Amino acid sequence: MFKTKKIYVFMLVILLYNFLPSLEQVMGTIDEAGVVINGQTTPFYMLNFMITNILPLFIIIFMADMITGEYVQGTLKLPLLHPVSRTKLLAAKAIAISIVLLSLLVFSLILSYVLGTAIFGWGDQFIYQEADQTIQEATTYSTSQGIIITLSSYLLSIYPLLAFGMLIMFLALLFNSSGVTAGISIGLIIFLSILGEVIEAIRPYLIINGFALFNILFVERDINYFTITLIVTTLYGIIFYLGSIYLFQNKDLQY
Amino acid sequence: MTNKYVLEVANLSKTFDQKKVVSNVSFKVRAGDIFGFLGPNGAGKTTIIRMILGLINLDSGIVKINGYDIKEDFNSAIKNVGSIVETPSFYDYLSGYDNLTQIANLHSDISATRINEVFKIVDLKNRAKDKVKTYSLGMKQRLGIARALLNKPNVVFLDEPTNGLDPQGMIEIRNLITQLANKEEITFFITTHMLHEVEQLCNRVAILKEGTVIAQDSVKNLLNKEQEIIEIHTSQPKKARRLLETTKYITKINTSSFGFIVELDKDHSSKLIKSLVSNNIKLDYLIPKKQSLEQLFFALTGGNQNP
Numbered sequence: 001m002f003k004t005k006k007i008y009v010f011m012l013v014i015l016l017y018n019f020l021p022s023l024e025q026v027m028g029t030i031d032e033a034g035v036v037i038n039g040q041t042t043p044f045y046m047l048n049f050m051i052t053n054i055l056p057l058f059i060i061i062f063m064a065d066m067i068t069g070e071y072v073q074g075t076l077k078l079p080l081l082h083p084v085s086r087t088k089l090l091a092a093k094a095i096a097i098s099i100v101l102l103s104l105l106v107f108s109l110i111l112s113y114v115l116g117t118a119i120f121g122w123g124d125q126f127i128y129q130e131a132d133q134t135i136q137e138a139t140t141y142s143t144s145q146g147i148i149i150t151l152s153s154y155l156l157s158i159y160p161l162l163a164f165g166m167l168i169m170f171l172a173l174l175f176n177s178s179g180v181t182a183g184i185s186i187g188l189i190i191f192l193s194i195l196g197e198v199i200e201a202i203r204p205y206l207i208i209n210g211f212a213l214f215n216i217l218f219v220e221r222d223i224n225y226f227t228i229t230l231i232v233t234t235l236y237g238i239i240f241y242l243g244s245i246y247l248f249q250n251k252d253l254q255y
Numbered sequence: 256m257t258n259k260y261v262l263e264v265a266n267l268s269k270t271f272d273q274k275k276v277v278s279n280v281s282f283k284v285r286a287g288d289i290f291g292f293l294g295p296n297g298a299g300k301t302t303i304i305r306m307i308l309g310l311i312n313l314d315s316g317i318v319k320i321n322g323y324d325i326k327e328d329f330n331s332a333i334k335n336v337g338s339i340v341e342t343p344s345f346y347d348y349l350s351g352y353d354n355l356t357q358i359a360n361l362h363s364d365i366s367a368t369r370i371n372e373v374f375k376i377v378d379l380k381n382r383a384k385d386k387v388k389t390y391s392l393g394m395k396q397r398l399g400i401a402r403a404l405l406n407k408p409n410v411v412f413l414d415e416p417t418n419g420l421d422p423q424g425m426i427e428i429r430n431l432i433t434q435l436a437n438k439e440e441i442t443f444f445i446t447t448h449m450l451h452e453v454e455q456l457c458n459r460v461a462i463l464k465e466g467t468v469i470a471q472d473s474v475k476n477l478l479n480k481e482q483e484i485i486e487i488h489t490s491q492p493k494k495a496r497r498l499l500e501t502t503k504y505i506t507k508i509n510t511s512s513f514g515f516i517v518e519l520d521k522d523h524s525s526k527l528i529k530s531l532v533s534n535n536i537k538l539d540y541l542i543p544k545k546q547s548l549e550q551l552f553f554a555l556t557g558g559n560q561n562p
């Protein structure tokens with residue numbers, strides 16, 4: 001897994017992403033927005049930013065390739081010619097993707113702590129302020145709490161991303177083509193986020209709302225909403241995992 | 256192995272998109288066989304291997320490997336099986352060694368020593384650390400065989416193992432198979448569209464045409480059917496013909512430039528020689544002709560053979 005080029009391409013992309021705050025600093029957009037940012041909160045800002053775009057994209061590309069790419073190359077069947085069940089194989093793929101995701105997140109976390117501190121200074125507390133908030137309305141935590149919250153947020157994000165990964169796995173098994181799978185998945189993300197904007201009542205029940213889990217817990221601090229989102233995300237994960245198993249069990253492996 | 260059949264296949268059928276690709280295929284492979292599964296391209300060989308190995312669901316039929324039904328106890332059935340389905344596939348960006356390690360990890364009892372051992376068997380030891388994308392087709396085929404041997408299987412399935420190789424590569428692979436069959440007592444199930452491969456390599460054969468088994472027997476029996484063929488080289492064709500035409504056990508006489516090619520009932524050749532000699536027919540040569548599998552194959556499949 002770590003010998004593929006893909007993972008290094010993604011690390012490079014994350015590296016570039018992590019330079020965005022410094023770019024904004026240079027351009028003055030952060031001052032313009034009047035938002036306080038420091039080294040302690042940069043990772044949290046970065047996660048908020050990445051969770052809706054680049055991280056789901058990782059999942060789409062990795063998962064589509066791991067299922068469809070390997071299927072067409074003929075390597076997907078290899079474990080199945082040994083005492084490994086199809087259910088186990090899919091579980092192993094889910095674990096593999098979690099490990100990759102974890103590595104990328106840790107890489108990004110360290111990078112944004114280092115770069116954030118280098119550019120904005122460490123600061124004296126954790127302040128998370130959204131563009132439309134005044135400094136009084138901002139979410140604040142002490143430094144040590146802030147670190148714990150940041151680490152928890154990164155870890156917690158693996159969960160909704162994995163549930164989303166199960167959806168991609170399902171689509172990949174359905175369409176047998178990484179191109180089609182990626183296209184449909186990206187289209188779906190865009191469609192669902194627009195849908196969530198238009199019909200707000202529906203938002204908690206969309207799979208992509210799970211990406212906001214950590215935000216709901218640590219910024220909105222709405223425990224009920226968090227619980228609902230957690231359950232919805234879990235259900236999506238389970239349903240698409242079982243769906244994937246069903247598709248895979250009945251699939252004729254032709255390559 | 257208590258069960259003398261390593262592989263039992265009964266009434267296998269498969270339809271793709273309303274096209275019956277495999278119909279009612281049955282055969283048995285005994286321990287120690289090198290079983291040839293012979294058929295032209297598109298006959299259904301790969302599909303049947305995939306069905307046996309559980310990659311494709313069966314529409315109907317039963318497959319037992321080492322006595323275990325693949326539907327009831329797949330893990331036991333597949334445990335002592337090695338296989339290459341179509342061209343062997345690898346993670347190109349990994350070394351040959353790493354590719355094998357991945358498979359070794361799926362079993363609890365394959366040691367690093369065993370990995371080195373199989374590299375030695377297929378003579379790839381000095382390339383083990385190189386990435387697979389730098390391998391030639393012949394090397395990939397050998398690496399595939401090495402991978403298939405990892406779990407010390409008692410039966411190995413090879414799907415057209417010499418397809419696409421140069422003559423030297425073909426010879427190497429065939430020698431390797433023969434050697435493994437003899438030394439390690441591995442039963443082989445080999446598909447091929449090449450007749451001479453079956454003649455050279457296999458002791459038993461099933462012939463597949465359009466998804467149906469049209470003949471199956473030991474290679475020896477198939478080649479020595481009821482008929483024998485003898486070339487008679489003579490300078491007295493007229494005299495010889497009169498005799499041949501009145502001989503009961505001769506079923507067919509073809510005239511040729513040197514004399515005749517006759518087909519006769521099995522085990523009558525010595526009688527024919529005696530009769531020719533006692534009638535004072537001048538003979539230059541008598542050449543017994545083996546019926547080749549090729550002729551047989553043509554006869555059975557109606558001649559649409561792929562070389």
Ligand SMILES: Nc1ncnc2c1ncn2[C@@H]1O[C@H](COP(=O)(O)OP(=O)(O)O)[C@@H](O)[C@H]1O
Pocket residue numbers: 254271272276294295296297298299300301302303
């Ligand atoms: N997935 C599929 N869908 C439709 N037809 C198929 C499929 N796979 C194989 N076939 C057809 O089944 C027949 C047998 O194919 P195959 O088993 O690959 O033959 P062989 O290995 O003997 O060359 C061919 O006619 C092929 O076109």
Ligand SMILES: [Mg+2]
Pocket residue numbers: 300301302414415
């Ligand atoms: Mg084939």
